[in-house]
Amino acid sequence: MNGPLDGIKVIDLSTIVSGPLAGSLLGDQGADVIKIESPLRPDNARFMGPIRGESGALFAAANRSKRSLALDLKKDGSKEIIYQLIKNSDVIIDNFRPGILKKLGLEYEDVKKHNSKIIQLSITGYGVDGPYSKRRVYDPLIQATAGIANAQSIDGNPKFVKTLMCDKITSLTAAQSVTAALYAREKTNEGQKINLSMLDTALYFMWSDNMYNFTWLGDGWEPIPNIADFYEPVKTKDGYIALVAINDSEFEGVCRAIDREDLLTDERFSTMQNRMMNVMEMQKILLHSYTLFTSEELVNRMDKNDVPSAIINKLSDVIDDPQVQKNDSIRKLSKDDDNSMQSPRSPAQYSSTPCSDNPKFMPDLGEHSKEILLENGFSDEKINELAENHIIAVR
Numbered sequence: 001m002n003g004p005l006d007g008i009k010v011i012d013l014s015t016i017v018s019g020p021l022a023g024s025l026l027g028d029q030g031a032d033v034i035k036i037e038s039p040l041r042p043d044n045a046r047f048m049g050p051i052r053g054e055s056g057a058l059f060a061a062a063n064r065s066k067r068s069l070a071l072d073l074k075k076d077g078s079k080e081i082i083y084q085l086i087k088n089s090d091v092i093i094d095n096f097r098p099g100i101l102k103k104l105g106l107e108y109e110d111v112k113k114h115n116s117k118i119i120q121l122s123i124t125g126y127g128v129d130g131p132y133s134k135r136r137v138y139d140p141l142i143q144a145t146a147g148i149a150n151a152q153s154i155d156g157n158p159k160f161v162k163t164l165m166c167d168k169i170t171s172l173t174a175a176q177s178v179t180a181a182l183y184a185r186e187k188t189n190e191g192q193k194i195n196l197s198m199l200d201t202a203l204y205f206m207w208s209d210n211m212y213n214f215t216w217l218g219d220g221w222e223p224i225p226n227i228a229d230f231y232e233p234v235k236t237k238d239g240y241i242a243l244v245a246i247n248d249s250e251f252e253g254v255c256r257a258i259d260r261e262d263l264l265t266d267e268r269f270s271t272m273q274n275r276m277m278n279v280m281e282m283q284k285i286l287l288h289s290y291t292l293f294t295s296e297e298l299v300n301r302m303d304k305n306d307v308p309s310a311i312i313n314k315l316s317d318v319i320d321d322p323q324v325q326k327n328d329s330i331r332k333l334s335k336d337d338d339n340s341m342q343s344p345r346s347p348a349q350y351s352s353t354p355c356s357d358n359p360k361f362m363p364d365l366g367e368h369s370k371e372i373l374l375e376n377g378f379s380d381e382k383i384n385e386l387a388e389n390h391i392i393a394v395r
Contacts, residue, residue, distance in 0.1 A: 011034050022171040115191070364395055370383055
């Protein structure tokens with residue numbers, strides 16, 4: 001088996017991260033994913049991150065497990081190709097701004113004429129309509145609107161999370177949405193349209209903790225500090241660790257680990273609710289105690305008392321972390337002697353339908369154009385004609 005989605009065919013029209021990473025995950029899980037890019041205006045991600053040859057590392061990470069068809073969707077002759085692919089596919093993904101699909105003749109009403117069972121997933125920044133819907137959107141804008149930047153504030157100054165968090169949680173939600181729709185299709189034998197906005201995804205992601213003070217309506221409750229107020233890096237004698245102690249047994253373990261059992265009888269910290277109400281006082285006491293130990297000493301002490309903790313790795317240390325090594329989490333991929341890379345394995349490990357240990361290396365632009373068109377009934381003569389008219393590009 002080549003993963004649980006073996007046999008599923010996906011057309012990926014998306015760019016940068018939010019759509020491509022979803023397509024890559026589906027490809028890792030066995031789907032045949034065809035990445036479509038314009039021959040003259042390819043995905044901008046090809047130029048992002050460290051560049052080797054013609055490709056950036058961002059593109060390589062977000063577009064493995066795919067084949068490439070270089071097709072200019074703005075040219076009239078492209079319709080024959082894209083509609084033929086749609087007839088033979090299960091899913092089509094895009095992350096265009098509202099209105100672009102109509103210009104391309106690829107709205108759901110157009111698509112389902114050629115395949116009533118197809119699932120169309122369209123990712124937008126803010127939604128299909130509304131005051132922000134026409135904006136060109138990148139991750140920081142969603143962090144701003146969804147309150148994420150405010151939640152990271154230091155001394156009242158908002159900060160962005162230093163990763164493309166909204167893009168990536170949207171991509172994971174997108175992949176889950178597609179598989180849910182595929183399951184529904186098994187029962188109904190019909191496709192459907194999925195609209196997914198980055199804003200809605202971010203709010204869903206934020207609500208359970210950062211926004212829990214906005215959950216209850218009416219009276220009968222009191223606001224409390226956010227859970228994240230507990231989650232500051234812990235400075236030690238020689239570095240930093242992460243340490244999270246929420247329930248009574250974990251707090252007791254912390255006090256024993258740092259030889260401060262006197263805190264267990266302090267009324268301010270006697271229950272989980274009291275500790276959350278007095279979190280800043282508690283942290284001041286604990287943070288001083290942590291600096292008396294090295295990172296390794298403190299993690300070992302916490303382990304012995306069953307308290308969750310971990311040394312904070314530098315980015316350069318992650319790949320060599322003992323648990324990462326034990327899990328075989330980072331895999332080396334090679335296309336040829338001049339093209340090799342490393343990236344994480346597909347996260348879900350299936351017992352009956354395992355994913356390939358060697359996902360496909362990211363494709364060059366137009367690398368598979370000819371084979372894809374041959375598979376979809378186009379002749380060599382027709383392919384040459386399309387290439388001569390610059391509707392496709394063939395490597």
